[in-house]
Amino acid sequence: MKKINIAILGAGSIANMMGITVQKMDTVTAYAVASRDLGRAQSIARKYGFEKAYGSYEEMLSDPKVDLVYIATPHSLHAANVRQCLEAGKHVLCEKSFTVTAREARSITALAKEKKLLLTEAIWPRYMPMAKTLLDFVKSEKIGKIHSLTCNLGYPIGHIERIQNPDLAGGALLDVGIYTLSFASLIMGNDVKEITTTAVMNDRGVDLKSTTTLTYSDGRISSLFSSVLGPTDRMGVLYGDTGYAIVDNINNFESLKIYNAEHELTEQINRPAQITGYEYEVQAAADAINAGELECADMPHAETISIMELMDKIRHIWGLWYPGEKDQA
Numbered sequence: 001m002k003k004i005n006i007a008i009l010g011a012g013s014i015a016n017m018m019g020i021t022v023q024k025m026d027t028v029t030a031y032a033v034a035s036r037d038l039g040r041a042q043s044i045a046r047k048y049g050f051e052k053a054y055g056s057y058e059e060m061l062s063d064p065k066v067d068l069v070y071i072a073t074p075h076s077l078h079a080a081n082v083r084q085c086l087e088a089g090k091h092v093l094c095e096k097s098f099t100v101t102a103r104e105a106r107s108i109t110a111l112a113k114e115k116k117l118l119l120t121e122a123i124w125p126r127y128m129p130m131a132k133t134l135l136d137f138v139k140s141e142k143i144g145k146i147h148s149l150t151c152n153l154g155y156p157i158g159h160i161e162r163i164q165n166p167d168l169a170g171g172a173l174l175d176v177g178i179y180t181l182s183f184a185s186l187i188m189g190n191d192v193k194e195i196t197t198t199a200v201m202n203d204r205g206v207d208l209k210s211t212t213t214l215t216y217s218d219g220r221i222s223s224l225f226s227s228v229l230g231p232t233d234r235m236g237v238l239y240g241d242t243g244y245a246i247v248d249n250i251n252n253f254e255s256l257k258i259y260n261a262e263h264e265l266t267e268q269i270n271r272p273a274q275i276t277g278y279e280y281e282v283q284a285a286a287d288a289i290n291a292g293e294l295e296c297a298d299m300p301h302a303e304t305i306s307i308m309e310l311m312d313k314i315r316h317i318w319g320l321w322y323p324g325e326k327d328q329a
Contacts, residue, residue, distance in 0.1 A: 004028045004286040005065050007090075009057055009081060010072035011035035011044050014095060018070050019048030021278040028068075028286050034060035057081070061088035068285055070122065071095055074162050075169035076322075079104040082119065086111050091118040093285045097174040098123075100322055102308035109301040118288050120281075120296040121304045123182055127280035130253035130271045131186060131298065138187060142258055142267070143240030147220050149187055151236035151250050153179050154227035158208055163228050169322050171206035173199075173311055176251075177226035181307050183236050183250045184214060184222040190306045193217045199318045212314055252277050 006028050008015045015033070022030040030050045035041035038055030045053035054060040061069070061084065069085045071078060071094040079099045085092045086108070098121040099105045112119035125131060138146060153176045162168045163175060192214050199210035209227035216222075225232070236247035243261055248254040258267040274280075284296045295301050315321070 143243035
């Protein structure tokens with residue numbers, strides 16, 4: 001089994017989280033960091049023990065020792081950065097949201113298949129052991145058939161420029177709302193029949209908070225709230241016909257608490273010890289590369305594209321089209 005050399009493209013805050021993670025993993029190598037600012041790349045490389053630092057993406061991508069590139073740039077750059085990596089023959093783990101639009105997602109997944117390279121979305125909860133625990137729980141019917149779901153996610157990050165700016169594909173939906181949609185998809189699937197949604201926008205036209213209700217073909221419902229105006233409790237609640245269950249922190253699963261119809265706690269499952277939670281997506285990507293696979297089973301291309309399509313539809317109901325998007329439609 002080859003030990004995969006990891007490179008980080010981009011040197012923002014999320015690159016630091018990946019640096020913390022990779023330096024503590026013994027199954028992959030912290031190999032390189034690239035930034036348009038060499039000093040920033042060198043800073044992260046020194047801090048987390050990466051072997052190389054590059055002052056351009058092109059220089060890093062020309063290094064034959066780079067196996068897997070983690071893309072840590074703003075959403076608006078993802079499609080172009082992924083394409084650049086694939087054209088250079090590198091496998092890719094791309095931070096969420098995968099792209100700005102579903103059209104971009106379809107384009108780069110097609111290119112990855114053409115190049116016979118792994119491409120997967122780094123939406124970390126989907127790779128965690130607790131995700132399988134949740135799927136097993138749903139199948140167990142310990143609270144009967146699940147008919148409804150609610151969840152929320154919010155952080156006080158609305159002041160950050162990349163969140164405020166439509167040119168950077170800003171807004172709450174692509175940054176935090178995607179986690180609520182992914183959680184609903186994990187539990188309820190993707191057979192969405194109807195979308196009801198409302199949002200509050202900033203003066204530059206991107207969403208600051210929103211509420212979305214998804215109605216499925218069989219009558220089940222998911223109610224989702226996301227915000228960049230302040231913290232929320234991050235809870236996910238699953239409602240069955242004989243009980244309910246509470247998931248603590250849908251963005252980094254902490255526990256699953258199961259209750260009966262009398263509101264009695266019948267079982268609690270806590271997440272296993274972890275480095276940061278990012279290690280699972282990295283390991284899944286490394287394992288897929290070694291197995292010669294082009295997708296990760298935890299987050300296949302079809303799932304990524306389905307959620308991107310859903311976000312397109314939700315935004316367009318609000319009247320939010322990112323710059324240049326209508327020209328591509």
